[in-house]
Amino acid sequence: MAKVKKTPRPKAETPKGFRDYFGAQVTERTEMLTRIAGVYHRYGFDALESSAVETVEALGKFLPDVDRPNEGVFAWQEADEGDKGDWLALRYDLTAPLARVYAQHRNDLPTPFRRYAMGPVWRNEKPGPGRFRQFYQCDADTVGTASVAADAEICAMLADCLEEVGIPRGDYIVRVNNRKVLNGVLEAMGVSDAGQQADVLRTIDKFDKVGEAGVRELLGKGRLDASGAYIDGVGLDAAQAEPVIAFLTSKGATVAETLANLRAAIGDSPVGADGVSELEQIADLLAAGGYGPDRIEIDPSVVRGLGYYTGPVFEAELTFEILDEKGRKRQFGAVAGGGRYDDLVARFTGQQVPAVGVSIGVDRLLAALREKGRIGTQDQGPVVVTVMDRDRMADYQAMVAELRAAGIRAEVYLGNPKNFGNQLKYADKRNSPAAVIEGGEEKARGVVQVKDLILGKIIAENATLEEWKERPSQAEIPRDQLVPHIQKLLKGQG
Amino acid sequence: MAKVKKTPRPKAETPKGFRDYFGAQVTERTEMLTRIAGVYHRYGFDALESSAVETVEALGKFLPDVDRPNEGVFAWQEADEGDKGDWLALRYDLTAPLARVYAQHRNDLPTPFRRYAMGPVWRNEKPGPGRFRQFYQCDADTVGTASVAADAEICAMLADCLEEVGIPRGDYIVRVNNRKVLNGVLEAMGVSDAGQQADVLRTIDKFDKVGEAGVRELLGKGRLDASGAYIDGVGLDAAQAEPVIAFLTSKGATVAETLANLRAAIGDSPVGADGVSELEQIADLLAAGGYGPDRIEIDPSVVRGLGYYTGPVFEAELTFEILDEKGRKRQFGAVAGGGRYDDLVARFTGQQVPAVGVSIGVDRLLAALREKGRIGTQDQGPVVVTVMDRDRMADYQAMVAELRAAGIRAEVYLGNPKNFGNQLKYADKRNSPAAVIEGGEEKARGVVQVKDLILGKIIAENATLEEWKERPSQAEIPRDQLVPHIQKLLKGQG
Numbered sequence: 007m008a009k010v011k012k013t014p015r016p017k018a019e020t021p022k023g024f025r026d027y028f029g030a031q032v033t034e035r036t037e038m039l040t041r042i043a044g045v046y047h048r049y050g051f052d053a054l055e056s057s058a059v060e061t062v063e064a065l066g067k068f069l070p071d072v073d074r075p076n077e078g079v080f081a082w083q084e085a086d087e088g089d090k091g092d093w094l095a096l097r098y099d100l101t102a103p104l105a106r107v108y109a110q111h112r113n114d115l116p117t118p119f120r121r122y123a124m125g126p127v128w129r130n131e132k133p134g135p136g137r138f139r140q141f142y143q144c145d146a147d148t149v150g151t152a153s154v155a156a157d158a159e160i161c162a163m164l165a166d167c168l169e170e171v172g173i174p175r176g177d178y179i180v181r182v183n184n185r186k187v188l189n190g191v192l193e194a195m196g197v198s199d200a201g202q203q204a205d206v207l208r209t210i211d212k213f214d215k216v217g218e219a220g221v222r223e224l225l226g227k228g229r230l231d232a233s234g235a236y237i238d239g240v241g242l243d244a245a246q247a248e249p250v251i252a253f254l255t256s257k258g259a260t261v262a263e264t265l266a267n268l269r270a271a272i273g274d275s276p277v278g279a280d281g282v283s284e285l286e287q288i289a290d291l292l293a294a295g296g297y298g299p300d301r302i303e304i305d306p307s308v309v310r311g312l313g314y315y316t317g318p319v320f321e322a323e324l325t326f327e328i329l330d331e332k333g334r335k336r337q338f339g340a341v342a343g344g345g346r347y348d349d350l351v352a353r354f355t356g357q358q359v360p361a362v363g364v365s366i367g368v369d370r371l372l373a374a375l376r377e378k379g380r381i382g383t384q385d386q387g388p389v390v391v392t393v394m395d396r397d398r399m400a401d402y403q404a405m406v407a408e409l410r411a412a413g414i415r416a417e418v419y420l421g422n423p424k425n426f427g428n429q430l431k432y433a434d435k436r437n438s439p440a441a442v443i444e445g446g447e448e449k450a451r452g453v454v455q456v457k458d459l460i461l462g463k464i465i466a467e468n469a470t471l472e473e474w475k476e477r478p479s480q481a482e483i484p485r486d487q488l489v490p491h492i493q494k495l496l497k498g499q500g
Numbered sequence: 501m502a503k504v505k506k507t508p509r510p511k512a513e514t515p516k517g518f519r520d521y522f523g524a525q526v527t528e529r530t531e532m533l534t535r536i537a538g539v540y541h542r543y544g545f546d547a548l549e550s551s552a553v554e555t556v557e558a559l560g561k562f563l564p565d566v567d568r569p570n571e572g573v574f575a576w577q578e579a580d581e582g583d584k585g586d587w588l589a590l591r592y593d594l595t596a597p598l599a600r601v602y603a604q605h606r607n608d609l610p611t612p613f614r615r616y617a618m619g620p621v622w623r624n625e626k627p628g629p630g631r632f633r634q635f636y637q638c639d640a641d642t643v644g645t646a647s648v649a650a651d652a653e654i655c656a657m658l659a660d661c662l663e664e665v666g667i668p669r670g671d672y673i674v675r676v677n678n679r680k681v682l683n684g685v686l687e688a689m690g691v692s693d694a695g696q697q698a699d700v701l702r703t704i705d706k707f708d709k710v711g712e713a714g715v716r717e718l719l720g721k722g723r724l725d726a727s728g729a730y731i732d733g734v735g736l737d738a739a740q741a742e743p744v745i746a747f748l749t750s751k752g753a754t755v756a757e758t759l760a761n762l763r764a765a766i767g768d769s770p771v772g773a774d775g776v777s778e779l780e781q782i783a784d785l786l787a788a789g790g791y792g793p794d795r796i797e798i799d800p801s802v803v804r805g806l807g808y809y810t811g812p813v814f815e816a817e818l819t820f821e822i823l824d825e826k827g828r829k830r831q832f833g834a835v836a837g838g839g840r841y842d843d844l845v846a847r848f849t850g851q852q853v854p855a856v857g858v859s860i861g862v863d864r865l866l867a868a869l870r871e872k873g874r875i876g877t878q879d880q881g882p883v884v885v886t887v888m889d890r891d892r893m894a895d896y897q898a899m900v901a902e903l904r905a906a907g908i909r910a911e912v913y914l915g916n917p918k919n920f921g922n923q924l925k926y927a928d929k930r931n932s933p934a935a936v937i938e939g940g941e942e943k944a945r946g947v948v949q950v951k952d953l954i955l956g957k958i959i960a961e962n963a964t965l966e967e968w969k970e971r972p973s974q975a976e977i978p979r980d981q982l983v984p985h986i987q988k989l990l991k992g993q994g
Binding site for chain 1: 509510511512513514515516518519520521522523525526527530534537541542543544546547548549550551552553554555557558560574575576578586588590600601603604605610611612614620622633634642644645647649650652653656660781784785787788789790847848849850879881882893894895897898900901904907908909910911912914915926929930
């Protein structure tokens with residue numbers, strides 16, 4: 007037997023790029039996911055929870071910006087069969103597993119198959135500040151229908167989800183575009199070379215930054231950027247660039263105007279005409295369902311992940327301003343997005359299956375709600391029953407049993423009760439609304455003391471003597487009035 | 501550049517030992533976890549969600565029955581730094597991560613620290629029928645107090661959880677024992693050799709199977725087992741075996757009687773006396789909280805994972821009978837367990853931190869509720885608005901928008917609408933309560949047809965002509981009565 011070396015103590019740390027979530031961070035996300043699941047369910051979507059682990063083969067290589075094999079995922083080889091074990095990996099999103107599930111179970115699943123899924127995904131990326139290697143996704147997809155009614159419905163559902171989690175109408179906008187319209191623009195330009203198409207797409211993506219004139223320069227000979235560096239242009243002539251400019255500036259005051267502008271931009275392109283017609287149908291369906299342009303609008307400037315999508319694309323943006331780390335106002339930005347994709351299931355079955363889906367960024371939504379002060383960051387703590395007499399633990403447990411039976415969060419202090427100050431410090435750390443005190447003398451008289459800890463804090467910080475007198479933060483009450491007194495106190499704290 | 505080989509199609513399969521959960525399988529578990537979290541929260545426990553990935557170093561090697569390093573977990577090495585990257589692994593339970601979290605954040609956490617955690621854990625075991633490599637755990641632990649009030653409280657909380665998820669009083673029992681009592685029995689026997697102690701523990705574990713006489717034989721010279729094989733005994737003399745027998749048969753008609761019997765069994769052992777006194781305190785605290793022996797009882801036959809625990813141990817058992825796969829009646833058995841452990845945090849900090857916790861087996865609980873018919877296995881499907889006229893999709897979307905706004909789960913059929921029979925088959929597959937039909941003729945008259953699909957099924961299966969006449973499964977209603985009519989129909993379906 008080998009000698010056992012004394013091993014040093016392990017480090018108590020999460021791996022780099024991972025983190026733990028405490029208290030309200032967990033419960034607020036759970037609450038948000040529950041609300042979103044409620045909307046998804048009401049729209050007819052069924053829950054699906056696929057395994058967190060997939061074969062590398064089934065996952066495929068769909069991660070953006072990743073070239074090397076297995077790069078971007080956490081993967082390992084099954085040890086069982088020596089070198090021949092399967093390579094397994096943690097899922098990097100919820101769409102690749104959906105494609106696998108649909109291909110595996112397609113004979114038993116209804117068509118179309120509407121499913122929602124929520125849970126962690128993992129990315130093997132270099133961690134950085136605010137960049138984590140495990141995060142939540144919250145998706146809904148309709149698989150097996152080419153009808154744009156499915157796309158329209160998902161846009162409406164996205165708007166409903168945002169309102170359901172506390173983003174009021176007016177504070178968000180769902181913007182819809184169509185990859186086919188963009189293909190039509192490329193057709194109208196006469197740009198058929200794949201490399202040149204990619205250059206044009208990249209230029210379109212810069213419209214927000216460089217504006218119309220900048221795009222003209224970049225599509226032509228090139229442009230001096232703000233830093234003084236010269237950026238080479240795509241090399242198109244001015245006439246060729248026109249459809250792009252028409253496309254980028256096509257947003258009109260009404261849906262009809264926008265659609266007319268788009269029709270002009272795509273010229274005779276059949277795929278472009280198809281795309282504009284789909285956008286028109288989507289707008290009509292949404293209008294019929296009561297979703298006007300105050301909630302969902304056709305907007306040609308949406309260019310998210312266009313390489314991945316094959317038809318309509320959409321994203322939800324929060325329109326209110328927040329202050330960035332330097333105190334400057336900026337838009338909060340995108341919190342959800344999605345679109346139509348057709349190739350994922352074909353990898354497995356050889357048959358193209360049309361699908362459309364949306365992914366809501368719950369972590370960004372939670373950040374937005376926190377930013378606006380619409381959710382707190384701390385859970386309400388329990389009522390703490392303090393321990394004045396270690397031998398009467400049963401009395402104290404009876405009190406919390408009564409409180410809990412009335413639905414009130416409560417606990418007996420279970421640390422060392424010797425130092426009473428420590429008990430109140432603990433209650434403070436727990437964000438406790440009230441402390442209950444019953445010493446031997448109180449016990450003999452059949453009373454308990456109840457300290458209102460929230461009021462106590464307010465008084466300590468800023469109350470005048472008048473207020474203090476009027477509403478003392480500590481009250482002596484009959485023991486049998488404990489539950490109603492605490493109920494009233496909690497109600498008063500609101 | 502290397503030539504790109506044409507790769508064969510990937511297999512659409514979960515890795516061996518993993519599975520997907522659909523519809524009600526997901527929502528029922530979510531519902532159960534929500535209910536349990538509600539009870540944990542009411543008891544003052546805070547949510548914690550630690551990362552699914554830990555360093556192998558931090559996880560340690562606490563998996564039962566596993567000797568080889570890294571065996572039992574899914575592990576891989578960080579590629580970043582060549583051969584020096586950290587080894588990472590998926591958590592195999594929620595207790596090892598708790599110890600890491602507590603050690604890492606102990607200066608910021610309240611003491612005692614009460615936390616609950618729920619989520620998947622992963623075991624790299626050989627998969628088999630019904631044995632999965634990813635499953636849910638649902639734990640609550642109190643870290644940082646040696647008070648047995650913490651143990652009593654967790655037993656009470658466990659009873660509350662079971663009732664909260666639908667196991668009525670009388671259908672379960674929480675049984676409590678104490679590892680210290682068993683140590684006392686070993687002391688009373690004069691067995692101090694570690695190997696012999698382990699032999700005695702193994703024998704005690706066989707009490708259920710071999711009975712009192714069998715245990716006597718196994719503690720002595722040995723025993724012929726049912727297969728005819730001779731099992732060597734521990735080699736103790738008859739007098740030495742007595743404390744074990746006394747211990748195993750100590751359960752009395754009342755708590756006081758059981759405790760008296762245990763006191764006799766442990767003789768003069770100080771640790772044994774300590775253990776019995778702790779059980780007595782627990783029983784008193786539970787009685788004060790209203791938790792009598794109909795819910796929680798002292799039971800010396802509980803011998804779960806005794807190696808791991810250092811004090812009180814407990815388990816919850818469902819007491820009703822179910823039929824096994826061969827149609828024989830058997831007890832459903834254990835659904836939760838836990839106890840006191842003191843060594844986990846010390847691995848990191850060198851300081852022993854007392855802790856006690858419970859883990860509820862939600863998958864077994866769900867199986868039990870299904871077995872008793874207390875939860876269904878299928879979600880209620882959406883109301884399906886059929887498509888009679890492809891060009892009037894907007895009309896149909898308006899109907900589902902109305903239904904959803906009233907909180908009713910509803911969808912438009914989005915498959916190919918050509919074959920109406922397929923639309924009804926789809927509704928059937930979705931377990932849909934009703935189908936809505938509006939052809940051109942209905943549209944002109946301002947009416948819709950509503951098919952009660954549940955009643956339709958019942959009638960098709962077993963109704964008499966009388967019933968059919970009285971309550972037809974299809975009704976024509978004014979279009980503006982759609983929502984109230986469906987509401988009434990759903991209410992009637994119960």
